[in-house]
Amino acid sequence: MGWANCGTDSKGRPIGYVFTATCDHPGCHTQIDRGLAYACGGMHGKDEISCEGYFCEQHRPTYIEHEGDTRQICSQCTKELLDSGEWIEDENEGCLRSVHDDC
Structure with missing residues (x-):
């Protein structure tokens, strides 16, 4: 099975790249x-860095280093992570990173 038709999200919306939204x-x-290309955080569903939303490029403006990957998140998730004090903007890398990272 591919990512074309992945089921539904918690709002009952069909998810997968075949569904226009x-x-x-x-x-x-x-x-x-x-589809995954528009998912906040690069995966369907909510997790510790992203929401369950799907956003155009303009509204997923922030890159974040998480679990060895670089992902894009929406404006609201960016604000929540920065407000938590657990994430900072790394201006040298142009992304958010955890305050617990050793780099």
Whole structure:
């Protein structure tokens, strides 16, 4: 099975790249799909760094280093992570990183 049709999210919306959608950012009407390319954090579902939303490129502006990968997250998740004090902006790398990283 591929990622074309992955089931539904907690809001009952079908997920996968075959499902046409619009960006989840309030007021944005940009056409996207609900595939991994548009998923906040690069994976379906909510986790410790991302929400369950699907966003256009403009509304997933932040890169984050997490578990050995670089992922893109939405503006709201960026704000929540920075507000938590557990993440900082690494201006040299152009992304967020955990305050617990040794680099």
